[in-house]
Amino acid sequence: MENIYASIITIGDELLIGQVSDTNSAWIAQQLNKIGIALNNRISVGDDAPEIRKALDFGSKNSQVVLITGGLGPTNDDITKNVLCEYFQGKMIVNQASLENVKRLFEKVYKKPVSEVNLKQAEVPDVCEVIQNQRGSAPGMVFKKDDSIFISMPGVPYEMQGIMEEVIPMLQKKFHVPAIIHKTILTSGIGESALAEEIKDFEDKLPKEIRLAYLPNYGMVRLRLSTSGFDKSKTENAIKNQFTALKELVKEFMVADEDLTMQQVVGKLLLENNNTISTAESCTGGAIASLITSVAGSSAYFKGSVVSYSNEIKQELLGVKKETLDAYGAVSEQTAREMLSGILKKMKTDFGIAVTGIMGPGGGSEEKPVGTVYVAVGNKEDQAVQKFKQRFTREKNIEVTSVMALNLMRKFLVNGD
Numbered sequence: 395m396e397n398i399y400a401s402i403i404t405i406g407d408e409l410l411i412g413q414v415s416d417t418n419s420a421w422i423a424q425q426l427n428k429i430g431i432a433l434n435n436r437i438s439v440g441d442d443a444p445e446i447r448k449a450l451d452f453g454s455k456n457s458q459v460v461l462i463t464g465g466l467g468p469t470n471d472d473i474t475k476n477v478l479c480e481y482f483q484g485k486m487i488v489n490q491a492s493l494e495n496v497k498r499l500f501e502k503v504y505k506k507p508v509s510e511v512n513l514k515q516a517e518v519p520d521v522c523e524v525i526q527n528q529r530g531s532a533p534g535m536v537f538k539k540d541d542s543i544f545i546s547m548p549g550v551p552y553e554m555q556g557i558m559e560e561v562i563p564m565l566q567k568k569f570h571v572p573a574i575i576h577k578t579i580l581t582s583g584i585g586e587s588a589l590a591e592e593i594k595d596f597e598d599k600l601p602k603e604i605r606l607a608y609l610p611n612y613g614m615v616r617l618r619l620s621t622s623g624f625d626k627s628k629t630e631n632a633i634k635n636q637f638t639a640l641k642e643l644v645k646e647f648m649v650a651d652e653d654l655t656m657q658q659v660v661g662k663l664l665l666e667n668n669n670t671i672s673t674a675e676s677c678t679g680g681a682i683a684s685l686i687t688s689v690a691g692s693s694a695y696f697k698g699s700v701v702s703y704s705n706e707i708k709q710e711l712l713g714v715k716k717e718t719l720d721a722y723g724a725v726s727e728q729t730a731r732e733m734l735s736g737i738l739k740k741m742k743t744d745f746g747i748a749v750t751g752i753m754g755p756g757g758g759s760e761e762k763p764v765g766t767v768y769v770a771v772g773n774k775e776d777q778a779v780q781k782f783k784q785r786f787t788r789e790k791n792i793e794v795t796s797v798m799a800l801n802l803m804r805k806f807l808v809n810g811d
Contacts, residue, residue, distance in 0.1 A: 397622075398569045399434040400426050401453035405464035405474050406549055407440040418463045418554055425558055430571030430622065431459060441465060446477045454542040459565060464549030466532035468511045475518070475535070478546055482537045484519035491526055492516040492533045499531055522546075529556040536564075543568070573626035577637040578653035579617045581644055582801055586610040589617070593643050604636055612794045613801065614656070617644065649804065656800040657685040663807045664695040664745070671803070672741035673699040674712055674733040676724065677751040677767060681796040697741045702733065712736030725750050725762050727779045730770035738774055745807070747771050747799050751782075753791045767795050771803040778806050 402422055408414040416438060423433045434457045439445040446465075453460035465474030479486055493516035500508040515531045518524055525534030525545075530553040537544040545561055547554045581589060586608050590597070597606050603623070609616035619637055623629035641651055650659050664671055673682045683699035686692055700711050705724055708714040713736040714729055722728045733748035751767030758764035765784035772778055780802055784791040 398431045398459065398571050399457040400431050400459040400461060401434050401457040402436045403446075403449045403453055403460065403462045404436070404438045404549070405441065405446060405462065407471070409438050409464070410440045417551055418549065421551065421555065422461055422463075422558065425562060426459075426565075427574055427576075429562060429566055430574045431565065431569070432574070441471050441473055443473060443477050446474065447481055450481055450544070454539060454544070458542055458569070460542055460544045461561075462544065462546040463554050466515075466546065466548050468515050468531075474546060478522070478535065478537065478544075479519035482519060482521045482539065482544075484521035486517045487520045488516050489518045489524050489533065490516075492518065492524060495526055495528075495533070496531045525557050525560050527553055527557060529553045534561070570624075572622045572624045573629050574622045575620065575626075575629055575633050576653070577619045577633055579637075579641060579644060579651055580614060580649040580654060580656075580659070581617065581647040582614045582649050584615070584647045586615050589615050589644070589647070593617075593640065596640060596643055600636065601632070604633055611797075613798055614649070616653070618653075649801075655685075655689075656797050656804065657689050660800050660804050660807070661686070661689045661692055661695060663804065665691075669745060669807075670695050670697050670741075670743040671745045671747070672697045672737050672743040674737035674746065674748040675699060675701050676703055676708070676733070676749060677753045678749050678792050678796050678799070679703065681792050682747055682749065682799055685796055685800065697743045700737060700740065708733060708736075711740065713739070723762070725752055725766055725768060727768050727770075727781065730768040730779055731777055734770040734772060734777055735774075745771070745773050745803065747803050749795060749799050751784075751791075751795065753784075753788045753795075755788060765791055767791075769795070769799045769802050771799070771806045776810065778802065 402419045404416050404419055409416050419436045426433060437449045439449050465472045496512055496516050497508055500506055512531060518535055522535040522537050527533050530548055530550060532548045534557040535546045547557045600606060604619055604621045607618045609618060619633055621629055621633045675682055680699060680701045686696050702708040702712055705719055709716060712733050714732040718728050718732055730748050730750050734746050737746045737748060748770040752758050752762060752764050754764035767782040767784060768779060770777055770779045782798055784794055
């Protein structure tokens with residue numbers, strides 16, 4: 395039995411010039427991986443007919459599945475549908491179901507008349523199978539050529555994901571695919587090279603069908619074991635034994651034995667003990683609260699946040715003493731502790747996180763250079779404070795600090811310090 399491979403083609407000038415980030419490819423790749431279809435390549439092209447045709451040729455030569463996003467809008471720069479019509483030697487016709495969908499959207503959802511430009515979105519090549527777009531006006535289209543299947547979808551992520559809900563079962567029905575199994579460990583407190591040294595013998599003895607990947611990210615390293623096989627039960631058992639051995643080797647540094655984010659790990663710990671948390675943020679500007687609330691169900695343990703960017707707000711809302719600010723400054727262990735005490739009192743939560751620092755690019759001094767951050771975590775009875783020295787851009791300093799603050803909170807929840 396052969397493996398099934400896919401190509402992703404994303405279309406749009408905005409992708410090539412960096413005006414819009416390509417999140418579609420990563421999301422699609424994850425969905426394909428879940429059903430055992432391996433991604434062969436990802437191609438981005440502009441709104442240029444010859445380049446689109448070359449990408450289609452390349453995709454069909456290397457993959458059985460070619461997934462295309464973008465260029466299906468109603469304006470003149472959206473040329474994907476016309477190129478596909480020519481490529482598959484069809485002619486444009488009006489799809490009645492798509493026409494009714496466009497009318498429904500404008501009359502019942504958008505509450506405005508349908509323009510002639512928008513009505514043209516109901517036109518599709520007569521050689522395709524149409525997948526109706528329940529989240530927008532541009533339908534999905536399925537084409538077949540030789541041994542490959544081509545699926546064209548809108549570039550709007552929300553709409554594309556809705557169409558993929560129908561594409562995935564269709565692909566599962568068409569192809570007999572292997573089970574792809576991943577097992578992931580999240581570690582902290584050890585670097586990638588040191589971790590590799592710790593498990594060198596284990597890695598050297600891994601069966602050839604099981605692969606080990608190191609995925610480092612700011613104070614954390616994910617270890618991922620991967621394998622595939624058509625006998626799912628046998629494949630799962632083979633990787634399970636290796637995963638158990640790996641967990642034992644890295645247990646000193648293990649944060650989670652599943653593929654979780656730091657905010658998910660903290661959330662699970664809080665839920666297990668029916669605890670609540672709040673945050674007091676200065677330099678991170680609410681980024682920690684944003685991470686916490688990105689987890690579904692976080693309302694069960696997250697009460698709220700105070701973004702105390704100015705000293706006045708630190709004093710008025712969090713009760714930080716003027717004497718503390720005068721003596722030690724806003725970026726100090728003392729201020730972080732008082733911010734933590736203030737948020738615990740204000741929000742009446744079991745635990746809290748407080749952060750104050752200098753994210754850059756300006757604002758630093760010789761004593762407190764850019765990247766200096768103090769994080770305080772704890773409860774009314776006990777607190778832990780740690781000083782960090784970040785070294786990245788402003789945006790990256792905020793991101794890294796937010797994750798490190800959550801990790802410090804995790805360690806406090808687990809160890810009490």
